[in-house]
Amino acid sequence: MKMAKTILDVQDIYTYFYTESGVVEALDGVSFDVYQGEPVGIVGESGCGKTVTAKSTLRILDKNGKTVAGKIIYKGVDLLELPDLQMRKIRGKEIAMIFQDPMTSLNPIFKIDDQMTEVIALHRNCSRREALEYALEALEQVGIADAAARIKDYPHQFSGGQRQRIFIARALALQPSLLIADEPTTALDVTIQAQILELIKEMQKKHGLAMMLITHNLGVVAETTKRVHIFYGGRVVESGPTEDIFIDPKHPYTRALFDSIPSLEKDKHRLATIPGLVPRLINPPKGCRFHPRCKFATEICMRERPPDVIIDKQKGRRVQCHHFEELDLHVDDSTMKERTSIKEET
Amino acid sequence: MVSTFEEYEVIDLFSGWNPKTDPIINLINLKKWFPISEQSILFSRVVAQIKAVDGVNLFLNKGETLGLVGESGCGKSTTARVTVKLEEPTEGSIYFKGIDIFQPMTREEELAIKRQLQMVFQDPYSSLNPRRMVLDLIKEPFDIHFPDMTYEEKESRVLEILTKVGLEDYHALRYPHEFSGGQRQRIGIARALAIHPEVVLLDEPVSALDVSVQAQILNLLHDLQVEFNLTYMFIAHDLSVIKHVSDRVAVMYLGKIMEMSPTGELFRKTAHPYSVSLLSAIPRPDPRIKMDRIILEGDVPSPINPPSGCPFHPRCYKAQEICSQVTPTLDELEPGHFVACHFPEI
Numbered sequence: 040m041k042m043a044k045t046i047l048d049v050q051d052i053y054t055y056f057y058t059e060s061g062v063v064e065a066l067d068g069v070s071f072d073v074y075q076g077e078p079v080g081i082v083g084e085s086g087c088g089k090t091v092t093a094k095s096t097l098r099i100l101d102k103n104g105k106t107v108a109g110k111i112i113y114k115g116v117d118l119l120e121l122p123d124l125q126m127r128k129i130r131g132k133e134i135a136m137i138f139q140d141p142m143t144s145l146n147p148i149f150k151i152d153d154q155m156t157e158v159i160a161l162h163r164n165c166s167r168r169e170a171l172e173y174a175l176e177a178l179e180q181v182g183i184a185d186a187a188a189r190i191k192d193y194p195h196q197f198s199g200g201q202r203q204r205i206f207i208a209r210a211l212a213l214q215p216s217l218l219i220a221d222e223p224t225t226a227l228d229v230t231i232q233a234q235i236l237e238l239i240k241e242m243q244k245k246h247g248l249a250m251m252l253i254t255h256n257l258g259v260v261a262e263t264t265k266r267v268h269i270f271y272g273g274r275v276v277e278s279g280p281t282e283d284i285f286i287d288p289k290h291p292y293t294r295a296l297f298d299s300i301p302s303l304e305k306d307k308h309r310l311a312t313i314p315g316l317v318p319r320l321i322n323p324p325k326g327c328r329f330h331p332r333c334k335f336a337t338e339i340c341m342r343e344r345p346p347d348v349i350i351d352k353q354k355g356r357r358v359q360c361h362h363f364e365e366l367d368l369h370v371d372d373s374t375m376k377e378r379t380s381i382k383e384e385t
Numbered sequence: 386m387v388s389t390f391e392e393y394e395v396i397d398l399f400s401g402w403n404p405k406t407d408p409i410i411n412l413i414n415l416k417k418w419f420p421i422s423e424q425s426i427l428f429s430r431v432v433a434q435i436k437a438v439d440g441v442n443l444f445l446n447k448g449e450t451l452g453l454v455g456e457s458g459c460g461k462s463t464t465a466r467v468t469v470k471l472e473e474p475t476e477g478s479i480y481f482k483g484i485d486i487f488q489p490m491t492r493e494e495e496l497a498i499k500r501q502l503q504m505v506f507q508d509p510y511s512s513l514n515p516r517r518m519v520l521d522l523i524k525e526p527f528d529i530h531f532p533d534m535t536y537e538e539k540e541s542r543v544l545e546i547l548t549k550v551g552l553e554d555y556h557a558l559r560y561p562h563e564f565s566g567g568q569r570q571r572i573g574i575a576r577a578l579a580i581h582p583e584v585v586l587l588d589e590p591v592s593a594l595d596v597s598v599q600a601q602i603l604n605l606l607h608d609l610q611v612e613f614n615l616t617y618m619f620i621a622h623d624l625s626v627i628k629h630v631s632d633r634v635a636v637m638y639l640g641k642i643m644e645m646s647p648t649g650e651l652f653r654k655t656a657h658p659y660s661v662s663l664l665s666a667i668p669r670p671d672p673r674i675k676m677d678r679i680i681l682e683g684d685v686p687s688p689i690n691p692p693s694g695c696p697f698h699p700r701c702y703k704a705q706e707i708c709s710q711v712t713p714t715l716d717e718l719e720p721g722h723f724v725a726c727h728f729p730e731i
Contacts, residue, residue, distance in 0.1 A: 084595040198684045228456035228622060230681045233666040237680055255596060258668030262676070281672040299600040300670060301629035309607070310600035310629070316565050317595065375671055 045112075046217055046249045047073040047096070052109030052119075054088075054095045061321045065091045065104070067273040067328075070347065072355070073217065078243055078250040080260040080281065083270030084296075086317050089253045092270070093219045097130055113217070132162040135210035139222035141202035145194040152190040155209050162213045177212035178205065181238060200231035204238065211242055218243070221253045236263060257300060261285060266355065269293050272318045272328035279356035287369050289350065289358040292329045294368040327361065335362055390581065393531055398497055402482035408444035409616050410468065410584060415441040415477035417463050421689070436688050437463040439640030440477070442715055445584065450610070450617040452631030452648070454624060454663070456685055460640040461620045462507075465586040468618070469502045470495075481584070500530045503577040507589035509569030513561040519572055520557040523547070526580045542579065549612075550575045551605060567598035571605065578609060584616045591626060603630060624667055628652060633721075636660045639688055639696035642715055646722035656718060656729040659697045695727065703728045 054066035066088050073079045081089050095106045098118065111118040118129065138144040146154055152171060155178075159170035171190075178186035181204040194202060203223060210218060220239060224232040240263060243250050252263055260267060260281065267284045269277040269292065277290040288294045298311035315332045318324055324331050330340040339361050348363070350356040360366075417438040420431040438460040445451050453461050466472045468479055470486060478485050486498050506512035513522060520543055527539045544554055550571040561569055570590060577585055590606070591599040603626070610617060621627050627634055628648060635645040636657065644657040655661050665678040681700045686692055692699050698708035707727055715725040724731075 084597060200684055228685070229624070229663060229666040230456060231684065232668075233678060233680050236668070256668065257596075257670040261670045261672040261674075262668045285670065285672050296596060297670070299597045301600070301603065301623075301625045309604050312600040312604060313597040316567065316598070 044075045045072045046075045046114060047251075048110075048112040049092070049096070050110040050112065052092075052095060052106055052111060054091055054100065054104060054106045056101070056104045058103060058321075063320045064323060065273050065320055066095065066106075067320075067323070069109075069270075069273070069275050071268045071275050071278055073249050073251055074266075075216075075249055076247040077266065078240075078252060078264045080264035080267040081251055081253045081270060082255065082257070082260055082267055082296075084255060084317050086320070087270040088273040088320075089270055090221055091273075093136065093221055093251065093253060096219070097134060097136060098126055099130070128162075131158060131210075131213050131215070133215055134217045134219060135213060135215040136219040136221065137203070137206055137210055137223045140226050141199050141206060142226070144206055145202060147194050150191055150193055151205060155190070155205075155212065158209065159212050173212050174208070177208040180211070180242070181205070181208040183208070199227055200234060203227065203235050207235075207238065207242065211246065214246070215248070217249045217251070219251045219253070222255070223252075224259065225254070225256070232259075239263070257285075257297060269296075272323055273320055274328060274359060275357075276329065276360070277358045279351075280354050283354065283356060285370070286375065289356075289363040289366070289368065290329075290360050291333050291335050291362075291366065291368065294370070295332075297370070327359070335366060337362070390531070393533070398484055398494060399482040402484075404447045407483060408480075409447045409482055410443075410445040410618075411480040412441050412443040412464070412468065413478050413480070415443075415464065415467060415479065416475045417460075417467050417472060418475045433689050436640050436691055438467065438474075439688075439691065441637075441640070441642055443635055443642060443645065445616055445618060447583075447616055448614060449632040450619050450630055452627035452634040453618060453620045453637060454622065454627045454634060455637035456622060458685055458688065459637045460688070461637055462588050464637070465504060465588050465618060465620055469504045469586055470499055471504075496530060500580055501583045502586070503580070503582040503584070504586045504588060505570075505573050505577045505590050508593055509566055509573055510593070512573055513569060515561050517560070518557070519547075519552075519559055519561070522561075522572065523557075523576050523579050526576060530580050546575045546579045549578070549609065551601075565598075566594050567602060570594065570602055574602075574605070574609070578613065578615075581613065582615070584618070586618045586620070588620045589622070590619075592621060592623065599626075606630070624664065636663065639686065639691050641696060642723070642725065643697065644722075644724050644726075645715070646724075650719075650722055654719075654722070654731050656722065656724040656731045657697075657726045658701050658703050658728075658730070661730060662702075695725070 049069060049071050051068050051070050052066055053068060056063040056065055069092060081092065083089050094100045096111055106119060152174065155174040156167050156170040159173050160167050175186050175190065178190060183189055183201065183204055223239065224235050227235060236259060254260055264281050267281050268275050271292050277284065277293050284293060295313045299313060301310060313332050318328055326342050327340045327345050330336040345359045345361045347357055347359050350358060415438055418434040418436050421433045421435060422429045423432045441464055455461050467474050474487065478487060481498060523543045523546060524539050527534055527542065543557060547557060552571055591602050594602060609615065619630050631648045634648050634651045636643045638659050644660050655664060662679040662681050679702065683700055686699065694709040694711055695713050698704040713725045713727050715723045718724050718729060718731060
């Protein structure tokens with residue numbers, strides 16, 4: 040395996056939100072990395088810190104939020120230390136982001152050409168006319184038919200899938216090195232989701248982009264990414280190659296999360312559930328944040344934060360659990376088959 | 386044991402219905418069109434019709450779960466809303482236990498029917514009045530259907546149903562914003578089930594929830610179905626959820642039923658090209674699988690001006706000339722397996 044170059048190295052960041060009801064510890068010592076040209080999955084349930092991680096990276100947190108400690112090294116530079124003016128040049132040009140809701144992420148009162156050429160002209164230092172050419176080229180790449188005419192339309196004249204394509208086109212026209220896609224297909228229907236995923240995969244390969252794909256859909260992760268970071272309660276509980284994580288998870292949360300997907304298998308058996316709720320981060324559980332919902336939890340889990348153990352440095356396999364060595368959470372072939380098969384064997 | 390309403394006078398409209406042979410709900414050629422009108426100074430005139438539901442034939446048997454699946458805008462929710470008498474149909478009829486629910490009737494008869502048909506809505510954040518306590522929210526159905534009931538009895542019945550859906554007594558005095566999404570959905574379910582309906586229409590009950598919470602709600606719905614002997618119409622766009630919960634599945638596209646069959650059959654012997662592409666679009670949660678998927682071109686056409694003939698023909702990989710001219714009827718190809726296609730796969 041050739042050693043890939045790290046493009047983004049997030050080291051032990053803490054992001055807090057200061058609210059009326061107290062301090063929300065949204066990120067509590069998050070570390071992970073993204074290699075050049077590689078799609079990485081950021082997986083977890085709502086409120087686990089996925090989007091906050093993306094926003095911390097781009098420094099676009101809401102006013103009451105602040106990254107109080109840690110380093111975010113992008114191409115050798117700590118983004119948290121950069122002056123605002125230089126950070127502006129990173130956003131969009133170097134690191135682009137695609138948002139979840141294509142209905143709200145484009146400005147409804149401007150035509151597509153205005154929205155696209157402005158950013159392109161600004162970031163690529165070219166005239167509006169050149170920018171328009173880049174924009175058309177990008178729109179054609181993402182499969183907007185009759186781009187030259189449609190670029191004069193307003194966002195509401197496009198369907199959800201098309202809007203997401205336009206947004207992708209706008210992000211890619213700036214030729215970024217890292218693309219952050221925050222739940223890019225969650226608001227879309229399955230058949231449109233398949234189209235957009237195919238497009239993202241194609242664009243990612245073609246432009247050699249590094250990508251952070253934020254999602255809670257495990258199917259999307261399995262098909263799109265090479266490596267995965269599992270988030271829970273503002274921490275990264277497990278990291279590793281996608282295949283390893285799916286087949287041989289080390290953290291009880293990862294396994295429980297996978298078991299709770301309704302399988303496409305025949306029997307109407309009960310779903311495995313994780314008892315309780317996603318923790319609120321205003322007053323998070325002490326020790327391991329998963330312990331109140333974990334069936335393997337012991338006394339140490341309530342008391343001490345589990346260390347970040349590197350299992351396999353080469354693969355980047357890491358886990359935060361006191362008991363991972365004693366647990367066997369391996370998913371056997373028949374369970375895997377149950378999860379994935381559509382046509383059942385009879 | 387479930388406390389019943391035997392001591393209350395309930396009109397018996399359904400003496401002619403035989404649960405062994407007749408479906409409990411029968412939709413016949415149901416159409417629901419919404420007019421779009423254009424205003425001039427004096428007059429408004431109807432310029433077009435949104436054909437949300439355009440000739441649906443569908444039935445539910447007592448005690449089963451029928452999954453209704455389709456992409457957004459295909460008319461699933463409208464079908465459900467008409468079925469519970471929240472909307473008047475434009476054409477066609479709905480029989481509940483052999484009675485046409487839209488025939489002229491007295492207020493008492495209408496209430497007797499509506500009591501048996503309840504609905505759980507998709508978004509637990511907007512379907513509960515934020516200014517009312519849970520106690521009042523769940524008590525409301527009793528106020529409408531059992532005005533003679535004493536306050537004490539209503540209250541004890543509210544507490545009973547709260548425990549049934551997995552909430553605690555003290556939750557009755559709280560307001561909706563104090564609950565998580567999953568708990569709110571439990572309140573919505575309690576509200577629907579409080580007056581012991583026979584048929585419950587679940588409109589995307591889990592799609593706003595996280596995977597681990599989704600599993601809890603699906604298990605709860607299953608338990609309640611067994612306990613109260615309920616008939617479900619389960620609307621979802623997620624096929625793995627549909628497969629998990631349903632006995633039979635109906636696939637809907639642009640206001641029409643494309644295919645309806647027992648669940649196992651639909652996944653094993655998928656007949657309609659639209660169902661085939663829908664199944665192939667689901668991302669599988671196994672990184673080792675490499676799928677050859679059918680990616681549909683374009684978007685779902687507008688229901689204002691749906692394509693002639695088979696509504697799916699512009700995106701269909703098997704379309705021939707006849708498909709754009711003749712609308713296929715929903716035919717029973719094999720016992721229990723209905724397909725509306727000129728060139729089915731079986």
